[in-house]
Amino acid sequence: MYSDAALAAAISPDRLELILLPTEKCNFRCTYCYEDFAVGKMKPPIVAGIKALIRNRVPHLKWLSISWFGGEPMLAVDLVKSISAFAKDLCQENNVTFGGGLTTNGYLLEPTVFESLITLNQTRFQITLDGDEEWHDKTRVQANRKPTFQKIWSNLVSCARSASNFQVALRLHLHEDNVESVKRLYDLLKRTLLLDKRFSVNFHKVSALGQELKSGPRLFDRTAYQAALAYVQGDSSGFNSHTRSELELVDYICYAAKPNSLMIRANGTIGKCTVILDDPRNNLGRIHEDGSLDIDNPRLRQWMLGFLDTSKPTLTCPLGALPKELSPRAIPTDVSTII
Amino acid sequence: MIIDPSYISLGDQGEVHLQAEEVSRFVSEQKAFAPLRHIQTGCDNKGCDGANNGCANGGCH
Numbered sequence: 001m002y003s004d005a006a007l008a009a010a011i012s013p014d015r016l017e018l019i020l021l022p023t024e025k026c027n028f029r030c031t032y033c034y035e036d037f038a039v040g041k042m043k044p045p046i047v048a049g050i051k052a053l054i055r056n057r058v059p060h061l062k063w064l065s066i067s068w069f070g071g072e073p074m075l076a077v078d079l080v081k082s083i084s085a086f087a088k089d090l091c092q093e094n095n096v097t098f099g100g101g102l103t104t105n106g107y108l109l110e111p112t113v114f115e116s117l118i119t120l121n122q123t124r125f126q127i128t129l130d131g132d133e134e135w136h137d138k139t140r141v142q143a144n145r146k147p148t149f150q151k152i153w154s155n156l157v158s159c160a161r162s163a164s165n166f167q168v169a170l171r172l173h174l175h176e177d178n179v180e181s182v183k184r185l186y187d188l189l190k191r192t193l194l195l196d197k198r199f200s201v202n203f204h205k206v207s208a209l210g211q212e213l214k215s216g217p218r219l220f221d222r223t224a225y226q227a228a229l230a231y232v233q234g235d236s237s238g239f240n241s242h243t244r245s246e247l248e249l250v251d252y253i254c255y256a257a258k259p260n261s262l263m264i265r266a267n268g269t270i271g272k273c274t275v276i277l278d279d280p281r282n283n284l285g286r287i288h289e290d291g292s293l294d295i296d297n298p299r300l301r302q303w304m305l306g307f308l309d310t311s312k313p314t315l316t317c318p319l320g321a322l323p324k325e326l327s328p329r330a331i332p333t334d335v336s337t338i339i
Numbered sequence: 340m341i342i343d344p345s346y347i348s349l350g351d352q353g354e355v356h357l358q359a360e361e362v363s364r365f366v367s368e369q370k371a372f373a374p375l376r377h378i379q380t381g382c383d384n385k386g387c388d389g390a391n392n393g394c395a396n397g398g399c400h
Binding site for chain 1: 345356368
């Protein structure tokens with residue numbers, strides 16, 4: 001049962017969430033990753049289009065959020081800063097609440113750049129760890145196959161020394177092979193970073209997203225995952241407010257279901273879901289350099305079917321209820337003219 | 340509240356159009372929607388601005 005506030009926020013014209021992919025390249029090659037890294041860094045006409053969109057919309061908003069995704073957004077941190085600074089200034093002028101954050105692997109999140117992002121209201125960070133060093137460095141490796149845990153941990157410890165206001169959500173990935181490793185990491189976190197209220201933990205099971213995993217970890221079914229969660233968390237009294245899993249989300253409506261949330265890829269394509277990037281059902285149109293959008297509304301509405309009955313599974317992940325067939329489409333999908 | 344997606348569209352400036360009066364009224368009556376993350380987490384910090392800026396409770400978890 002969703003609250004009226006959550007439903008209203010999801011469709012409100014006063015709110016806008018932009019999920020921006022400033023580059024689709026990545027410095028990691030996680031063994032279960034579903035992305036193909038084919039699209040590179042966002043080019044100037046797309047950046048100009050996003051700034052124009054923000055300029056056009058902010059006078060009509062009460063709330064603007066920018067969530068940075070990728071690829072690894074820190075590889076294009078110059079764009080993250082440029083667009084964030086533009087949006088922050090405009091929101092201040094128009095008395096609009098502005099915030100945002102990054103889904104990052106954390107490898108490049110060094111203290112100086114971390115603080116600079118916070119000054120631009122980019123204060124929320126989601127960083128994934130696949131266990132302690134033993135397992136993390138098997139599945140979350142650099143493109144050159146070198147390990148990553150120690151560098152990320154060093155950055156996290158540096159973040160904790162900051163006096164700034166931020167939130168780091170540590171996403172702990174679980175699969176059948178890394179339960180002991182995640183338990184060791186979680187026990188370490190409880191003694192260290194989770195003593196700081198700015199840090200929290202979200203458990204998440206590794207899934208085969210949009211592909212069959214040819215190699216990589218063995219995946220949990222739901223029952224085994226619940227048992228693993230209970231084992232890893234053990235006696236975590238006192239840390240409940242800092243820790244949850246995707247099985248415990250309250251009032252959560254996926255950004256892909258919300259009409260006031262748009263994903264803009266590095267090539268200017270507009271979509272909803274950050275998982276099925278190249279699925280035609282996720283290609284809703286494109287952004288132009290003047291900030292105007294071509295939007296296929298019939299296709300957009302297919303992502304909002306969960307509002308018909310406020311179905312929790314459909315609003316939590318509209319992908320599952322998405323029709324297999326494409327809706328009729330009025331606009332071209334070719335974005336080559338604006339790249 | 341049941342919301343028919345056929346009454347929702349996006350304009351060419353990225354603006355949401357709510358084409359049914361009852362849906363539009365429903366949204367405008369939800370004065371508390373700004374601090375959504377705060378609502379989701381059951382936080383009692385009434386000063387929350389919904390963007391985790393200056394949260395006295397250390398931010399949404």
